[in-house]
Amino acid sequence: xxxxxxxxxxxxxxxxxxxxxxxxxxxxxxxxxxxxxxxxxxxxxxxxxxxxxxxxxxxxxxxxxxxxxxxxxxxxxxxxxxxxxxxxxxxxxxxxxxxxxxxxxxxxxxxxxxxxxxx
Amino acid sequence: xxxxxxxxxxxxxxxxxxxxxxxxxxxxxxxxxxxxxxxxxxxxxxxxxxxxxxxxxxxxxxxxxxxxxxxxxxxxxxxxxxxxxxxxxxxxxxxxxxxxxxxxxxxxxxx
Numbered sequence: 213x214x215x216x217x218x219x220x221x222x223x224x225x226x227x228x229x230x231x232x233x234x235x236x237x238x239x240x241x242x243x244x245x246x247x248x249x250x251x252x253x254x255x256x257x258x259x260x261x262x263x264x265x266x267x268x269x270x271x272x273x274x275x276x277x278x279x280x281x282x283x284x285x286x287x288x289x290x291x292x293x294x295x296x297x298x299x300x301x302x303x304x305x306x307x308x309x310x311x312x313x314x315x316x317x318x319x320x321x322x323x324x325x326x327x328x329x330x331x
Numbered sequence: 332x333x334x335x336x337x338x339x340x341x342x343x344x345x346x347x348x349x350x351x352x353x354x355x356x357x358x359x360x361x362x363x364x365x366x367x368x369x370x371x372x373x374x375x376x377x378x379x380x381x382x383x384x385x386x387x388x389x390x391x392x393x394x395x396x397x398x399x400x401x402x403x404x405x406x407x408x409x410x411x412x413x414x415x416x417x418x419x420x421x422x423x424x425x426x427x428x429x430x431x432x433x434x435x436x437x438x439x440x441x442x
Binding site for chain 1: 363365367369371376377378379382383388420422424428429430431432433434435436
């Protein structure tokens with residue numbers, strides 16, 4: 213199992229952004245996959261998860277309406293996007309696979325995508 | 332603000348055992364056996380160390396063990412080694428609107 217994320221991004225406040233996470237080595241459509249934020253020097257916060265098989269999604273209340281999770285099963289890739297970035301979105305973002313169902317644990321993690329938002 | 336609580340730091344000498352606690356409620360840790368633990372070294376991605384309270388993934392040292400009593404889960408590291416110095420996060424399923432939660436993390440220092 214491998215999750216390979218897109219590279220670091222530097223953006224200005226108000227800009228849009230879409231980061232990606234390509235899964236390989238497993239049946240992409242049969243496992244939930246999610247995004248976890250880690251702000252500088254802080255802990256882990258789960259943001260959103262998606263089931264690529266039918267695009268069912270769940271959002272943490274803290275991030276509902278702030279980001280959009282999506283997936284393209286034809287290229288086994290999950291995405292996280294922002295329509296208008298804020299300085300407070302500066303963080304490392306990890307994608308991670310969920311072993312089984314929405315209640316389960318994150319068993320494989322991507323290497324992280326650093327997003328920096330600064331004017 | 333995390334729904335789970337962990338000590339900010341725990342330390343021990345090489346060879347000793349340490350235990351990290353993770354306290355929640357009956358809506359998360361206490362109500363279900365869906366507690367997991369993650370190790371994160373500086374600048375690295377988290378790594379799953381324990382799942383479903385006490386199970387170790389393939390490849391994780393048997394020096395790591397997990398348990399749960401009531402609303403508190405615990406991660407024990409026995410035979411502490413320098414490479415165990417890292418941040419450790421607990422995670423749990425939650426029946427609250429959050430669905431899943433992480434603890435704030437515990438920094439383990441090997442003296």
